[in-house]
Amino acid sequence: MSFLDNVKQTLTGRPMNIKEPTFIRDVCDAQTQVEKLRELKKIVPLELAAKIDDDIKMLSYGISGENNVAYELKNSYMPILILRDLHLEYKGLTAQIDFVVIDTKFILVIECKKMLGDIEVTSNGDFIRLFKNTYGKVYKREGIYSPIVQNQRHLELIKHIICDGMESIKERNCMDILRSIVIFANSKTIVNMKYTKAEVKGSVIRCDQLIEHMKKLHTANENGHWLVESGMYKVVEVLMAHHKDIEVDYTQKYNIGTDIKNEPSSSLTQIPIEETEIYKDLKEYRLLKSREEGIKAYYIFTNAQLEQIISLRPNNTDMLMNINGFAKRQCEKYGDAIIQTVKRYMPV
Numbered sequence: 161m162s163f164l165d166n167v168k169q170t171l172t173g174r175p176m177n178i179k180e181p182t183f184i185r186d187v188c189d190a191q192t193q194v195e196k197l198r199e200l201k202k203i204v205p206l207e208l209a210a211k212i213d214d215d216i217k218m219l220s221y222g223i224s225g226e227n228n229v230a231y232e233l234k235n236s237y238m239p240i241l242i243l244r245d246l247h248l249e250y251k252g253l254t255a256q257i258d259f260v261v262i263d264t265k266f267i268l269v270i271e272c273k274k275m276l277g278d279i280e281v282t283s284n285g286d287f288i289r290l291f292k293n294t295y296g297k298v299y300k301r302e303g304i305y306s307p308i309v310q311n312q313r314h315l316e317l318i319k320h321i322i323c324d325g326m327e328s329i330k331e332r333n334c335m336d337i338l339r340s341i342v343i344f345a346n347s348k349t350i351v352n353m354k355y356t357k358a359e360v361k362g363s364v365i366r367c368d369q370l371i372e373h374m375k376k377l378h379t380a381n382e383n384g385h386w387l388v389e390s391g392m393y394k395v396v397e398v399l400m401a402h403h404k405d406i407e408v409d410y411t412q413k414y415n416i417g418t419d420i421k422n423e424p425s426s427s428l429t430q431i432p433i434e435e436t437e438i439y440k441d442l443k444e445y446r447l448l449k450s451r452e453e454g455i456k457a458y459y460i461f462t463n464a465q466l467e468q469i470i471s472l473r474p475n476n477t478d479m480l481m482n483i484n485g486f487a488k489r490q491c492e493k494y495g496d497a498i499i500q501t502v503k504r505y506m507p508v
Contacts, residue, residue: 175264175389178239184396185243188226189406190219200414208414214473218437218505225274225345226258232370233261240374241392249404250321255314256435260399261374262392265381268374269318269340271311278350285360303448305440308363311340318399325398326391333385339377343367406432438470438505445497460494461486473502 194216201212226244233242241262248255259270280288280301285308291300319334344351345367353361365373387395433439443466450457461469465483474480477495481488 175239175392177389178241178392181234181236181238181240181242183230183234183242183244185245185400185403186230187245188223188230189245189247190223190226194219194223204414211414211473214506221274222272222437225272228274228345228347228367229259229270229272229343229370232367233259236371236374238263238371238374238378241396243396243399246399246403247406248317248321248399248402250317250402253317255317256432257314257318260318262387262395263374263378264388264392265386266337266339266374266377267318267322267395268377269311269315269338270370271307271314271340271342272345273307273342274344274346274349278352279344280352281356281360281364283355283357285357303444305444305447307342308340308360311342311363315340321402322395322398325401326394328391329385336385337381337387341365341370341373343370433467433470436470438502439466441501441504442466442469442498445501449494449497461490461498469498469502473506475499475503475506 197212197216197219201209201216204212230244233240243260243262244258246255246257246260248257257269258272259268261268261270278290278292280290282288285306287304287306289302289304290298291302293299315338319331319338322329322338323331323334340363342364343366344364347367351364351366353364446457446460446466449460462485465486468483469480472479472483474483476499477491480486480491480495480498
């Protein structure tokens, strides 16, 4: 970029060559996984096909939410760079990030949530999911892990990557432009934040509010640090240097034998089990119960048992008892809640 371009960008606040929303990485990993799972389903026994259908359903639900956000970004008419589905690894830490939007005045980290049920955010910032019957009456309230806290951790990791990878940006300057937002992408979800603190309200928006939110971020940063066009691309370069494709051996996941003809490659990719919604829901339930009872979380069930629950998908206590180390006492105390959580992710 020439000196004259820098002067022009200083006056306008806009990059010279980026004229519209530009996806540098526009890959939906979940969609790729769904396509490969559909191919795999054609050559496996019926009992395995049912499990694959379940995984396809979970992946497809998240895909539609991400696509809603991608649509808003593509129609923002803003000169921005966009990275989708980043899997960052840095100094032993990892993060799966839905979108990073890079503007001259901000770097926005977006966490996309497409949740079932209405959401209530308390005055303490706790997220509660409400389940209603056909008459609209709440029959269950369930705490969920705060997506704001999750996104702040992503923000912290990105801050270290950028500060370490770009000599021109110090930590103070980085905090001038780094922002995060949680987007509820399900248009039917109602988020009640009547008693929520202002700082929490400002961290959660609906999908249709995204463009206006980005415009406000651009306008608000008048006196802080900002990026020239080459700096925007440098942020992309630094982040992509720490992006790693996640691979999993589906033949191992589904215990597929080598005798199956035309077996697909073992490098088929899938999101790690820790990033699936059923894993997060079960882990959140375990955390809340452990706090309620004042005990260690693994006393309720261990991580190994958690993975077995997801693998077996028990729909009754007898099946739950088949999980290694799952005692009768655990089934009596926690079985109903675990089974109800599992059923929400069973194929229709």
